[in-house]
Amino acid sequence: xxxxxxxxxxxxxxxxxxxxxxxxxxxxxxxxxxxxxxxxxxxxxxxxxxxxxxxxxxxxxxxxxxxxxxxxxxxxxxxxxxxxxxxxxxxxxxxxxxxxxxxxxxxxxxxxxxxxxxxxxxxxxxxxxxxxxxxxxxxxxxxxxxxxxxxxxxxxxxxxxxxxxxxxxxxxxxxxxxxxxxxxxxxxxxxxxxxxxxxxxxxxxxxxxxxxxxxxxxxxxxxxxxxxxxxxxxxxxxxxxxxxxxxxxxxxxxxxxxxxxxxxxxxxxxxxxxxxxxxxxxxxxxxxxxxxxxxxxxxxxxxxxxxxxxxxxxxxxxxxxxxxxxxxxxxxxxxxxxxxxxxxxxxxxxxxxxxxxxxxxxxxxxxxxxxxxxxxxxxxxxxxxxxxxxxxxxxxxxxxxxxxxxxxxxxxxxxxxxxxxxxxxxxxxxxxxxxxxxxxxxxxxxxxxxxxxxxxxxxxxxxxxxxxxxxxxxxxxxxxxxxxxxxxxxxxxxxxxxxxxxxxxxxxxxxxxxxxxxxxxxxxxxxxxxxxxxxxxxxxxxxxxxxxxxxxxxxxxxxxxxxxxxxxxxxxxxxxxxxxxxxxxxxxxxxxxxxxxxxxxxxxxxxxxxxxxxxxxxxxxxxxxxxxxxxxxxxxxxxxxxxxxxxxxxxxxxxxxxxxxxxxxxxxxxxxxxxxxxxxxxxxxxxxxxxxxxxxxxxxxxxxxxxxxxxxxxxxxxxxxxxxxxxxxxxxxxxxxxxxxxxxxx
Amino acid sequence: xxxxxxxxxxxxxxxxxxxxxxxxxxxxxxxxxxxxxxxxxxxxxxxxxxxxxxxxxxxxxxxxxxxxxxxxxxxxxxxxxxxxxxxxxxxxxxxxxxxxxxxxxxxxxxxxxxxxxxxxxxxxxxxxxxxxxxxxxxxxxxxxxxxxxxxxxxxxxx
Numbered sequence: 001x002x003x004x005x006x007x008x009x010x011x012x013x014x015x016x017x018x019x020x021x022x023x024x025x026x027x028x029x030x031x032x033x034x035x036x037x038x039x040x041x042x043x044x045x046x047x048x049x050x051x052x053x054x055x056x057x058x059x060x061x062x063x064x065x066x067x068x069x070x071x072x073x074x075x076x077x078x079x080x081x082x083x084x085x086x087x088x089x090x091x092x093x094x095x096x097x098x099x100x101x102x103x104x105x106x107x108x109x110x111x112x113x114x115x116x117x118x119x120x121x122x123x124x125x126x127x128x129x130x131x132x133x134x135x136x137x138x139x140x141x142x143x144x145x146x147x148x149x150x151x152x153x154x155x156x157x158x159x160x161x162x163x164x165x166x167x168x169x170x171x172x173x174x175x176x177x178x179x180x181x182x183x184x185x186x187x188x189x190x191x192x193x194x195x196x197x198x199x200x201x202x203x204x205x206x207x208x209x210x211x212x213x214x215x216x217x218x219x220x221x222x223x224x225x226x227x228x229x230x231x232x233x234x235x236x237x238x239x240x241x242x243x244x245x246x247x248x249x250x251x252x253x254x255x256x257x258x259x260x261x262x263x264x265x266x267x268x269x270x271x272x273x274x275x276x277x278x279x280x281x282x283x284x285x286x287x288x289x290x291x292x293x294x295x296x297x298x299x300x301x302x303x304x305x306x307x308x309x310x311x312x313x314x315x316x317x318x319x320x321x322x323x324x325x326x327x328x329x330x331x332x333x334x335x336x337x338x339x340x341x342x343x344x345x346x347x348x349x350x351x352x353x354x355x356x357x358x359x360x361x362x363x364x365x366x367x368x369x370x371x372x373x374x375x376x377x378x379x380x381x382x383x384x385x386x387x388x389x390x391x392x393x394x395x396x397x398x399x400x401x402x403x404x405x406x407x408x409x410x411x412x413x414x415x416x417x418x419x420x421x422x423x424x425x426x427x428x429x430x431x432x433x434x435x436x437x438x439x440x441x442x443x444x445x446x447x448x449x450x451x452x453x454x455x456x457x458x459x460x461x462x463x464x465x466x467x468x469x470x471x472x473x474x475x476x477x478x479x480x481x482x483x484x485x486x487x488x489x490x491x492x493x494x495x496x497x498x499x500x501x502x503x504x505x506x507x508x509x510x511x512x513x514x515x516x517x518x519x520x521x522x523x524x525x526x527x528x529x530x531x532x533x534x535x536x537x538x539x540x541x542x543x544x545x546x547x548x549x550x551x552x553x554x555x556x557x558x559x560x561x562x563x564x565x566x567x568x569x570x571x572x573x574x575x576x577x578x579x580x581x582x583x584x585x586x587x588x589x590x591x592x593x594x595x596x597x598x599x600x601x602x603x604x605x606x607x608x609x610x611x612x613x614x615x616x617x618x619x620x621x622x623x624x625x626x627x628x629x630x631x632x633x634x635x636x637x638x639x640x641x642x643x644x645x646x647x648x649x650x651x652x653x654x655x656x657x658x659x660x661x662x663x664x665x666x667x668x669x670x671x672x673x674x675x676x677x678x679x680x681x682x683x684x685x686x687x688x689x690x691x692x693x694x695x696x697x698x699x700x701x702x703x704x705x706x707x708x709x710x711x712x713x714x715x716x717x718x719x720x721x722x723x724x725x726x727x728x729x730x731x732x733x734x735x736x737x738x739x740x741x742x743x744x745x746x
Numbered sequence: 747x748x749x750x751x752x753x754x755x756x757x758x759x760x761x762x763x764x765x766x767x768x769x770x771x772x773x774x775x776x777x778x779x780x781x782x783x784x785x786x787x788x789x790x791x792x793x794x795x796x797x798x799x800x801x802x803x804x805x806x807x808x809x810x811x812x813x814x815x816x817x818x819x820x821x822x823x824x825x826x827x828x829x830x831x832x833x834x835x836x837x838x839x840x841x842x843x844x845x846x847x848x849x850x851x852x853x854x855x856x857x858x859x860x861x862x863x864x865x866x867x868x869x870x871x872x873x874x875x876x877x878x879x880x881x882x883x884x885x886x887x888x889x890x891x892x893x894x895x896x897x898x899x900x901x902x903x904x
Contacts, residue, residue: 125781125788133777159778160789162809167800181778182809189770197801204799213798265798272799293802308802 012577014389016274016324018570019382019473023209025374026264026331027216029338030257032368034223035102036342037253039349040416041227042101046094048234055090062086076503084355095352101227108222109215116214117170124167126156126178133157137179137187141198147279148202153177157184166197168204172211177201192285196276199286203275209268213261220257245419252414253341260334265307270317270324277318278573290315321573325386326395327379329403336407336446337414339372343492344417357497358538362489369488370481376404377453377477384457385469389571391580397454401447408446408488409439438495445487448656448719453480455657456555462584463558466568479550486547490538497534504533519621521630522637530636530713539712540705548715552664555657559589591650591661598646598662599669602639606673607680609635610687622689631689635677636706639670640714647718651725659725663718667711674710675703752822753783755846759900760811760818766896768810775811782815789816789883810885814893817879821897824875828868864901873898 047055065083120126131138138155145152153168153175161180170176177198187194204210228250235243273286280286293311296302308314317324347364354360384394412418412425426442429435456476460469494501505528512527521527529535538544561584568579613622613631621627643663650662675698681688682695757779764771771778782789789812864872873894880890 125785127781134774159774159781160812162812164809165797165801167797169799180809181774181812184774185768185771185809188773200801201799209799217798268799269802307798308800311802314802 012572012574013274013319013321014325014386014577015571015573016271016321016382017207017573018468019385020378020470021207021271022327022331022375022378023264023268024212025371025378026260026335027212028371029335029368029375030216030260031219032371033253033338033341034219034257035105036345036368037250037416038101038105038223038227039098039342039345041231042097043094043345043348044416045101045230045234046097049097050093058090062090076500080500081355084357088352088355092352095349098349105219105222105226108226109218112218112221113171113215116218117174117176120167120169120178121156121176124178125158125160127158129155129157129179129184133159134184134187137184137194140187140191140195141177141202144195144198144202148199148206148275150175150202150206153202153205155179157181159184164193164197166201168201168210169214170210171214175205175210177205190285192280193289196280196284196286196289199276199280200272203272204268206275207268207271209272213265213268216257216261220254242419246416249414249416249419256334256338256341256414259304260338262304262307263331263334266309267324269308270314270321273314273318274321274324274573282574287315287318290318322386325379326383327376327400329399332376332379332400333403333407335372335375336404336409337411338407339368340408340411341414342368344412344415348417358490358493358541361493361496362486362541362543365485365489365492369485372404372408373481373484374477376400376450377480380450380454381457381473381476384454385461385571388458388461388581389579391582394454394458397450398447401450402443404450405443405446409442442488442491445491446484449480449484449487452483452551452555452657452660453477455655456480456558459555459558459584459588459657460561462582463561464566465564465581465583466566466571466579467564468566468570476554479547479554482543482547483551486543490544494534494538501534508532515626515630515633518624518626519630522634526637527633530633530640530709535713536709539708545708545711548712549664552660552715556588556592556661558584559592587653591654591658592665594649594658595646595662595665595667596669598642598649598666599672602642602666602670603673605638605642606635606677607687609638610677610681610689613689614681614686619690628689632674635674636670636710636713639667639674639710640717642670643667643710643714644717644721646721647715648721648725650718651722652729655726656719656722659718659722660715663714663721664711666718667714670714671703671707671710675706751842756815756819756822757783759822759897760815762900763814763818763893763897764811766899767814767892771809771811778811779815782812786816786819789813810889810893813880813883813885814897816883817876817893817897820879821872821876821901824872825864828864828871869898869902872901 062083065079065086129138134157141155142152153170154177156176157179159181162182163180164182164186165180166183167178168175169178179198183194183197186197231246235246273290277284277286290311293314296306296308296310303310309317343364346367347360350360350363350367354363379400380394380397387394409426413427418425424435426435426439430439453476456479457473460472460476464472508528508531509524511531512521512524515521515527516524522530568577569575571577571579617627643666646666647659647663650658650660652658654661676696677687678689678692678698679694679696681690682692760779761772761775764775876894876897877890880893881887885893
């Protein structure tokens, strides 16, 4: 048998560069965590500058606005606003310090970033590589730069460095590549190996690794200089317990920055190898050079400290880049953890500008969540692409999702504000059932949102066939990031305002009792769900329903895309690749049809109810305010019930995305039935409760509020129905599988 | 002997050794030796640490010239000490001339002087010394031996 025949067939490799890298997001999350910690340090320093007497007097002044004596919703709301505004003024002086500290951090980081190239040049004894020293090497680097499509970097070298290596550094606009004396000798003795190593370094520039890596590093060093140093000085006269509390948090933050940096760098090395391997070709020198690399020390500590993966892993990834597509649970956990470290500090900063609790929570979430979702979302989309390209189903996102959510839950524990502010964090509340439920809601919500993103990716990639999907991917990530931001913002606001919510529930209960005393109405729990003041307050936020609409419709919009033959060369690093993406089943359209059918059923039911009211109740009763209010709540409740059923039916074939889509469409009909009822009654008398014109007289503001109420409350119900169905299906599927494949005895 | 003269001697011995042990490095000999003489300590300080966005081979040693320069410098010092005893009777200035002769850097000015020759025992001492130094500078046994043989060869044929 010839050796050629024994060689395994080399498949065209999938192109990981076809998708955005998660590097920028991962480093972005790190920078956010560091900036958040810096905010806290400068807030602390600001506090140490004000006398305790002055602080206490200010706090006492605010207590006069306490809402504890409020007896109505209006009084409670006014008192809360006044108290929040007073507290905001009291702490307003801290904003200047926090913003000044942030500016100092960023300016110092920029200065360090600019200084790093000089420091590397000095420390590594680098000198400019001139044409007099090595003309052939300079020419080769220029040719390889053109090949990579980048401007030739500044070339430096250390003649005394014997290793055959290179180093990319600098910043955008002024990149440098340092070569070693050993590598320049290779240029003469082994030109293919020289080209492979230089291509790797140029690939770091092409992959935009250099600027972001050094900026992250510079931000960390700036944090040590601008925040940790003055912070340590202010702590000198504090007790040991406080110093210990600060120290372990800072050490953990440093460990997180260090380990994440190393993990990202290791992944970037593989990407640089991959980029270099394309022009190098399957029989180029890169694989040989990698195979000849010295084996690093093994062991967990050695592995996490290294910024290059083991040579065998690099070689394996060059041959088969598929393992690069999924994100992995560790990275997802780190993203969640790092993102929420800063949450409390950002909230504190914003609290002096934004006083409304839900808006405050939303904007704080907006500062941290999109980057974290970017990290996880890019991984989910890439994994879906890799799976579908091979004709298999994308992997379940549950493990990554759970890891990400676990990071979100644990993150606040590491926040520096925990040094002095003893808050009931999610972790500390886990010891009681209430706290466990809150944590479960956060974890469940985040996991569901990531599952949504996975389904979106799967639907859109199938619909697009072989067409490139960058715009769709960006849109999907944007929707997922928006939805997660809203979810986290609402979650923390609701959790912080638990007592106020209880007050709100009492208000709706009293309203129900008042109506129930006069006319028939829905049960109190249904009334409370439909008319809960806080829930209505949340769903009427301008961002809530638009995000919900996008969540419901974006995945299903894929069914309207026509699959066309496309050039799929972008999807592969090597020529000759063939995408095996399965086509999108027409079943994806079903949730929309189910929603429309359910919505039509609602319109019929609404007409029947109106007929019943017209002929079953006297004109005097129908004219009562209590009757009108009860009728309105009943109609909204019916619309929500229909959405629940639609959601359950949509989930049967379409999963939770189907549930959302079906309930949204049904909700649109529900809204039409509720606000269009008076007009219909004006035109068709038997449908009327009270006489009215045959014209659309509904105010647009009221109409929009009803739409927000029906769509949002119905979506929650539809999602609940969908969850029940998905859970039941999973159980049935498991039982069927067990029936077909009984466990082997013994 | 001035430092510049000493550097010239070291460079000459190193160049002759590189010609034998690693001729492919000759084109880079001039800038490498310039860098070495500008800061000889840089050789000991540099390397050994994995660099961010490097290629990841920093531990692998493949360039001989810097090591040869360092070993040549030490050997010249060693030779000076060895010959000092022999030349004690002839005065201090003779030592420099003898070393220069050993490495063919006398410019033909000292034809009248008796040629300095190293005994086999002394050459073996130099060889062992060079191997030891080469290993200390992280050369493999094989390359340290090659360096030592080439260096001794340069001295023996001087």
